[in-house]
Amino acid sequence: MMVGRGHRGRPSGGGRVGRGGRPANDLPAVDDLEAWLAGRLPDGWFVGTPEVTVDREEILIVGQLAAPEVEGDAAARAASAVGRISRFREESREDRMEIARQAEHRYGRKVAWGARIADGDGGVEELFTTLSVPVMTRLRQPERRVLDTLVDAGVARSRSEALAWAVALVGEHTEPWLAELREAMSTVDELRTRGPRLDPLSASSDALSGATAEEIPEETPEEQDGPGGDQA
Known part of the structure; x- marks a missing residue:
């Protein structure tokens, strides 16, 4: 499964606000998106693995469909491909909506779909409803x-x-x-x-517990002059 991206789901630009008021830096990572989709997509939907592209707002899933077996010229094959894509779109609508709902909850992004059918003349690709930002x-x-x-x-x-x-x-x-x-x-x-990951609070605690007596001076009362202090 090929996963394209807009920076691994961790967009640059600290402090920017993403969809739904969520700070852009707080978007969930998409490191496991490929594995999740491999297990969640129904068997037989696509030929091979779909192409997945991710940015801050959207996950776009485009799958390859099997080409219809038709005779005729390039125009006839293109028409049959358009019909096959339309059929897939209608038959898979409810399942796609449910998968999109789960993915949006898991990854904090809208999900859009598309399908393509390739042949020697370049084939046909159609993107279904996608997000306009x-x-x-x-x-x-x-x-x-x-x-x-x-x-x-x-x-x-x-x-x-x-x-x-x-x-x-x-x-x-x-x-x-x-x-x-x-x-x-x-x-x-x-x-x-x-890279190594270190909890800042844990690191501070470890550094303090490892300090020697010389490194942590003992507090002593301040010397006082005058009443209550040393008398000459």
Whole structure:
């Protein structure tokens, strides 16, 4: 099962608030998501293991379906693939909703689904209802002019749609580089989990109990002059 990610379920940027008011740093880790899905998904749903992509807000599960056996050209095969995906979507709806509910409770993220059927002509892929998350940003005038040009030219209907178009374009043309970044972050996360873990309170207690008498000076009453003190 291939698990893509937005930083192993532990997003960067301390203090940011995620879905439902939960601080982003408090999101549950998804280290065992692959194993959980392997045991939870019904047998026979997909050909092989599904592709799973995770970010701070959503878990996207896309599975490969068996291609229908039909004769005809590429258009006929594509039509049969669309029909098979639609059939899977309807027949699996209740089970998918229950799995999504359990996964959301366990991992603190919404779950979206998709299916694909591959053939020699590239195949068909369809994503079912997925989460659309607003991303707030501030842009200076040269950046706003880029968006306005896309809107004025009819490429996008609004600035927000133009920004989404630009992000999709960057993702399409820089995917190898982005994949290297994700892989590098996965390596960092794996190394971090292998490191020693020390309870700060336990460490303080151990350090104090191991101190010698010389390291912890004995408190003595302060010397006083005058009444009640030493008399000359």
